[in-house]
Amino acid sequence: MDPIVVVGGDAAGMSAASKFKREQPDRDVVVFEKGEYVSYAACGMPYYVKGSVEEFDDLLQVAPEEFIEERDIDLRLHHEVVAIDTDAHEVTVESPSGTSTQPYDQLLVATGARAIEPPFDGMDLDGVYTMHSLDSAKAVRNAMETHEPESVAVVGGGYVGIEMAEAFAEHDTVVHLFEMLPHVLAPFGEMVGEKVEAHLRDEGVELHLETAVDGFDGSGGHVETLVADESTYDVDLVLVGVGVAPNAELAAEAGIELGETGAIATDEFGRTSAPDVFAAGDCAEARHVVTGEPDYVPLALTANRAGRAIGQTMAGDETPVGDIAGTAAVKAFDLEAARTGIIDEETAREAGFDPVSVTISSTSRAHYYPGAKPIHITMLGDRDSNRVLGAAMVGHEGVAKRVDTVAAALHTETTVEELSYFDLSYAPPVSPTWDPVLTTAKVLNGKLD
Amino acid sequence: MDPIVVVGGDAAGMSAASKFKREQPDRDVVVFEKGEYVSYAACGMPYYVKGSVEEFDDLLQVAPEEFIEERDIDLRLHHEVVAIDTDAHEVTVESPSGTSTQPYDQLLVATGARAIEPPFDGMDLDGVYTMHSLDSAKAVRNAMETHEPESVAVVGGGYVGIEMAEAFAEHDTVVHLFEMLPHVLAPFGEMVGEKVEAHLRDEGVELHLETAVDGFDGSGGHVETLVADESTYDVDLVLVGVGVAPNAELAAEAGIELGETGAIATDEFGRTSAPDVFAAGDCAEARHVVTGEPDYVPLALTANRAGRAIGQTMAGDETPVGDIAGTAAVKAFDLEAARTGIIDEETAREAGFDPVSVTISSTSRAHYYPGAKPIHITMLGDRDSNRVLGAAMVGHEGVAKRVDTVAAALHTETTVEELSYFDLSYAPPVSPTWDPVLTTAKVLNGKLD
Numbered sequence A, B: 001m002d003p004i005v006v007v008g009g010d011a012a013g014m015s016a017a018s019k020f021k022r023e024q025p026d027r028d029v030v031v032f033e034k035g036e037y038v039s040y041a042a043c044g045m046p047y048y049v050k051g052s053v054e055e056f057d058d059l060l061q062v063a064p065e066e067f068i069e070e071r072d073i074d075l076r077l078h079h080e081v082v083a084i085d086t087d088a089h090e091v092t093v094e095s096p097s098g099t100s101t102q103p104y105d106q107l108l109v110a111t112g113a114r115a116i117e118p119p120f121d122g123m124d125l126d127g128v129y130t131m132h133s134l135d136s137a138k139a140v141r142n143a144m145e146t147h148e149p150e151s152v153a154v155v156g157g158g159y160v161g162i163e164m165a166e167a168f169a170e171h172d173t174v175v176h177l178f179e180m181l182p183h184v185l186a187p188f189g190e191m192v193g194e195k196v197e198a199h200l201r202d203e204g205v206e207l208h209l210e211t212a213v214d215g216f217d218g219s220g221g222h223v224e225t226l227v228a229d230e231s232t233y234d235v236d237l238v239l240v241g242v243g244v245a246p247n248a249e250l251a252a253e254a255g256i257e258l259g260e261t262g263a264i265a266t267d268e269f270g271r272t273s274a275p276d277v278f279a280a281g282d283c284a285e286a287r288h289v290v291t292g293e294p295d296y297v298p299l300a301l302t303a304n305r306a307g308r309a310i311g312q313t314m315a316g317d318e319t320p321v322g323d324i325a326g327t328a329a330v331k332a333f334d335l336e337a338a339r340t341g342i343i344d345e346e347t348a349r350e351a352g353f354d355p356v357s358v359t360i361s362s363t364s365r366a367h368y369y370p371g372a373k374p375i376h377i378t379m380l381g382d383r384d385s386n387r388v389l390g391a392a393m394v395g396h397e398g399v400a401k402r403v404d405t406v407a408a409a410l411h412t413e414t415t416v417e418e419l420s421y422f423d424l425s426y427a428p429p430v431s432p433t434w435d436p437v438l439t440t441a442k443v444l445n446g447k448l449d
Helices: A011-023 A042-050 A064-070 A134-147 A159-169 A186-202 A249-253 A300-314 A345-350 A400-411 A416-420 A436-448 B011-023 B042-050 B064-070 B134-147 B159-169 B186-202 B249-253 B300-314 B345-350 B400-411 B416-420 B436-448
Strands: A004-007 A029-033 A074-077 A080-085 A090-095 A098-103 A106-109 A113-115 A128-130 A151-155 A174-178 A206-208 A213-217 A225-228 A231-234 A237-240 A244-246 A277-279 A328-332 A335-341 A355-363 A374-382 A388-395 B004-007 B029-033 B074-077 B080-085 B090-095 B098-103 B106-109 B113-115 B128-130 B151-155 B174-178 B206-208 B213-217 B225-228 B231-234 B237-240 B244-246 B277-279 B328-332 B335-341 B355-363 B374-382 B388-395
Touching: A004 A011, A011 A029, A011 A064, A011 A106, A011 A300, A042 A134, A042 A159, A064 A074, A080 A249, A106 A300, A128 A134, A134 A237, A151 A159, A151 A231, A159 A174, A159 A186, A159 A237, A159 A328, A174 A225, A186 A206, A186 A328, A186 A335, A186 A374, A186 A388, A277 A300, A335 A400, A345 A355, A345 A374, A355 A436, A374 A436, A388 A400, A388 A436, A400 A416, A400 A436, A400 B400, A416 A436, B004 B011, B011 B029, B011 B064, B011 B106, B011 B300, B042 B134, B042 B159, B064 B074, B080 B249, B106 B300, B128 B134, B134 B237, B151 B159, B151 B231, B159 B174, B159 B186, B159 B237, B159 B328, B174 B225, B186 B206, B186 B328, B186 B335, B186 B374, B186 B388, B277 B300, B335 B400, B345 B355, B345 B374, B355 B436, B374 B436, B388 B400, B388 B436, B400 B416, B400 B436, B416 B436
Parallel strands: A004 A029, A004 A106, A029 A074, A106 A277, A128 A237, A151 A174, A151 A237, A174 A206, B004 B029, B004 B106, B029 B074, B106 B277, B128 B237, B151 B174, B151 B237, B174 B206
Antiparallel strands: A080 A090, A090 A098, A113 A244, A213 A225, A225 A231, A328 A335, A335 A388, A355 A374, A374 A388, B080 B090, B090 B098, B113 B244, B213 B225, B225 B231, B328 B335, B335 B388, B355 B374, B374 B388
């Protein structure tokens, strides 16, 4: 029988390969990875640049040797799949030793995403980076340590932009953060955005909101200035982090359907439109648990669990990849922000809901207990069904894992009233008697009546 | 119309009174409180003794004047209800000005619980305390600050015992902790108990497990020694914290039914067996969400939300008091422990389940992120239905709010497999990619297959 073939050796691909081999140790699994790293912690890159993750090797979760020797996976580094023939059930592979074809019994496309490179002038100058590979993380940290730039610009106020601003600030440099939209962290909503902005300013970040970057200049081939809205800023290093785009071209060229988001369309088992071809991770869509519609939220957990489920399905035990809730968390210096589900009324209306939202402030611990910090929560509910639609929250502690309770409510189609009656944990050092999530649900339920 | 009458002015009673008045501002509400404090933070008492809550007044959440003047509640301090006549719809009240009767339209019994006083020799010696009133907290802190005892004994290794051990240790005294059972924190299970014990020992607490205290001696009327299992320990102060018992006598004498637990039996709206009489808080039972059976778990949130719901029901808007999951958290020095649902196999089997459990260790943050701490989780599932039954966990951070995700699963009758697919938050500073709860559910699901 032809082997299972996996294209791409990061979270989704290696999870699938490992799971399949555990279930079917006698079958062959071939993984083609075009680079030299597999299964790496992309989310840790900002902390490597910051220096709080000291060693580069700490970002490598499982060594290639372990996959090859211990898990018996035929992992081939520096092998790029350049074509898929879905009729012939084979892929074309380019490697240092030439071009070859590899037949497959079943195929997983796990080609990931890439950093979007906007058409700025001067994108190719030295000192201008995007952050979507371990090599770029290495290069940026090296630049920070060897050139000690006086001034750094971050373009984009999403997760990566915020985390990189924190990383650069650790190196005692002036940090400019440019965001085109009125607020940073758009997917977290305005309330969270404003709190994070205030905190970034407190931490010394020079924030430029509603500011469109035009490009970069540099006389000697190295970036020296950034131009935005007709102002010029002296900068020694630029990090462009304006989002990612799915690597869906390989699939598209093979005639595999893409979804409206531009990522590869999949069913609940991760199957694509082509027989025996699956897709997972940052190149694929997933179904949103609130809307029931395909969505594109390229995050690590989604990739890991879809890969694992597909490994199991390919091994004969059909397993859904799981819905996503768009749950996300980010730390910005000392502030934690988190979100899940649908948190803006316009998106909720587009999905057919009649949304009502409230924002409340509470505390992370009993108000009298030392170290209690404010937590701010916005929650959305549907007037017709009373269902919880989503929440965003921000505070100095106890935020990310509080959003999980709301995520659980989304997965179980819990009403706002039901959520307000969950028996959540309480002790003075960890929560007020009514957890802030309960208080928010209680207030929202009153508004939904 | 006769007023609403509430017996007891703490969490359940004042929540009910306040909610009723908001809904029906023109009706009268009379609250009888036998002591001088209302709505106080009993859970904060250990931290007041410790000194981390500095001011006594910080434990008083809402002043009596606010209830009287702002919320227009007829609150009568130093008034003890000594009898209920459920036929005549009236209560008999003793106060400094004599005995009187008060008719009621509807009545809430919110008489709370009291610290159990075991029949130890010498319980009446000076320096022997229980901890179930603000006055005892005041007295214990005063004793610690003025007499600076060299050695203190805590009898009982439950929440109060653990929290008081921490409080005493802050005063630079030798702390002995006596527990009859093989492990502290029995409701949290053996795994949590053992971790907490190791941590208590690290913090210098002298732990005496499986050790039955016989009593206390003191020549001059003040405690000097503790006798346990034929050994004698020099102690200058003793705190007995072996649990609480519901103050259900008033209701029982009125012919109101008690449940098997000894607390007042109630229906889903908090109604007792007597017409127009409700009960809530530490004197009443509540329905357990996993077993569907009445249970007695006297905790703050249960009291607050039942009181609030009953206030609403009494005002004409019938509102269930909500099920309990037995969710609880406790901090022991630097360690956090939490539990929810059913966590031991024997209890699960008695409730008709076929339990399977796993224990896993993970980390609070991405393993490579600085400050990541171990988290240990035991989770129970039912083999027949795949339902989540409960979990207990312990670690240095991020524990209490992680148990909430499991509590949410219990309230929604989620299966272990479904829980393993929840889209929970991830960022390196706050969680591994697979949150420890997900990892536990994944492993447990494998064992349930």
